[in-house]
Amino acid sequence: MYEATVSAPVNIACIKYWGKRNTKLILPTNSSLSVTLDQDHLRSTTTSRADESFEKGDRLWLNGKEETVKEDGRLGVCIKELRNWRKVEEDKDGSLPKLSKWPLRIASYNNFPTAAGLASSASGLAALVASLSKLYSLPQTPSQLSLIARQGSGSACRSLFGGFVAWREGSNEDGSDSLAEEVAPQGHWPEMHALICVVSDAKKGTSSTSGMQRTVETSTLLQHRLKIVPGRMEEISKAIKDRDFQKFGEITMKDSNSFHSVCLDTSPPIFYLNDVSKSIIASIEELNRSSGEIVAAYTFDAGPNAVIYALEKNIPKVLGVITKFFPTSEENSDPFGTAAEALPEGYNTNVVREGGWEKGAVKSLIHTRVGDGPRTLGREESLLGENGEPKVL
Numbered sequence: 001m002y003e004a005t006v007s008a009p010v011n012i013a014c015i016k017y018w019g020k021r022n023t024k025l026i027l028p029t030n031s032s033l034s035v036t037l038d039q040d041h042l043r044s045t046t047t048s049r050a051d052e053s054f055e056k057g058d059r060l061w062l063n064g065k066e067e068t069v070k071e072d073g074r075l076g077v078c079i080k081e082l083r084n085w086r087k088v089e090e091d092k093d094g095s096l097p098k099l100s101k102w103p104l105r106i107a108s109y110n111n112f113p114t115a116a117g118l119a120s121s122a123s124g125l126a127a128l129v130a131s132l133s134k135l136y137s138l139p140q141t142p143s144q145l146s147l148i149a150r151q152g153s154g155s156a157c158r159s160l161f162g163g164f165v166a167w168r169e170g171s172n173e174d175g176s177d178s179l180a181e182e183v184a185p186q187g188h189w190p191e192m193h194a195l196i197c198v199v200s201d202a203k204k205g206t207s208s209t210s211g212m213q214r215t216v217e218t219s220t221l222l223q224h225r226l227k228i229v230p231g232r233m234e235e236i237s238k239a240i241k242d243r244d245f246q247k248f249g250e251i252t253m254k255d256s257n258s259f260h261s262v263c264l265d266t267s268p269p270i271f272y273l274n275d276v277s278k279s280i281i282a283s284i285e286e287l288n289r290s291s292g293e294i295v296a297a298y299t300f301d302a303g304p305n306a307v308i309y310a311l312e313k314n315i316p317k318v319l320g321v322i323t324k325f326f327p328t329s330e331e332n333s334d335p336f337g338t339a340a341e342a343l344p345e346g347y348n349t350n351v352v353r354e355g356g357w358e359k360g361a362v363k364s365l366i367h368t369r370v371g372d373g374p375r376t377l378g379r380e381e382s383l384l385g386e387n388g389e390p391k392v393l
């Protein structure tokens with residue numbers, strides 16, 4: 001049987017990707033940089049199988065639900081490109097089975113609820129590309145594979161590496177140099193932890209894809225942002241190499257705020273941060289002020305959830321602030337067993353509304369850390385049953 005099962009991580013950007021210069025090839029208006037989070041806690045797993053006896057046409061299931069694979073859609077393009085690369089190998093070596101001609105069955109599963117509003121497209125597309133590359137025994141490097149993952153969803157290209165990852169915007173028209181590369185491996189700064197605050201939000205927000213397009217078309221502030229980002233890429237890469245959390249935190253918060261500013265400058269404006277998000281910002285800024293240094297850095301993607309980066313030794317402080325003002329409605333199981341610490345002396349509690357927020361304004365907390373890139377899993381982890389349809393999990 002020709003099959004491969006791979007898991008891939010979530011990544012959360014410190015320098016945000018927001019804007020495309022080419023929407024078909026998914027070429028960005030600026031480079032971006034992210035931290036890969038630990039797959040032990042958050043991951044997408046994908047099984048791909050090729051079989052000559054399958055009925056014609058590829059089929060794909062996401063969390064047990066079948067999705068249509070349009071040939072010219074994002075998934076279809078990724079599959080087609082990887083098939084072409086397999087074909088090249090088959091043409092070079094006639095003894096290889098002609099997997100490129102066989103129909104595919106693909107099942108993908110996220111171990112975190114999509115409803116949590118965490119970016120599932122990045123880990124999902126990265127897992128798809130990595131599993132097909134494994135199935136087809138492709139010789140391409142993770143950076144070369146990132147060229148394909150990018151066309152599935154821009155931010156997915158960064159999930160093909162662990163540690164600290166840059167997506168270089170590139171300058172070639174065909175996108176051949178718009179790829180991801182490792183800035184530093186996971187082991188370079190393993191003390192880098194993250195606390196995800198899942199913020200309740202009833203309404204369905206603007207998708208990243210349409211939101212960023214609207215920003216490109218209508219925001220003049222974006223032009224200013226695009227002049228600032230290259231310097232920030234340099235600075236944060238140096239901060240990571242030097243393990244300088246002060247600088248890392250400063251740039252991360254500034255860039256999140258810059259990204260949400262261009263969203264507000266979009267017409268009609270896009271609001272991803274809600275009152276709880278803004279209150280988290282204020283509470284972390286005050287933690288840093290009262291600590292006399294930057295001990296935590298918040299960042300927000302296209303939704304109200306906060307991701308707070310902090311060194312492991314400072315997570316108790318962050319938990320102290322968050323659990324005091326934002327009591328969660330769900331039981332938090334911290335895999336590290338970290339306990340919250342009292343607020344630092346001189347912390348001005350007036351920055352958060354009196355008495356803090358009602359229980360459940362922050363639904364749950366996920367404590368995780370920097371992690372590794374895609375992992376190849378064993379046969380027993382397969383998501384497909386004998387018949388090529390997903391197993392019931």
Ligand code: DP6
Nearest residue numbers: 013016017153154155208209301302
């Ligand atoms: C705010 O990668 O989801 O998370 O390329 O259209 O699929 P598409 O967009 P997507 O955008 C992610 C935007 C972001 C910032 C980031 O991850 O860099």
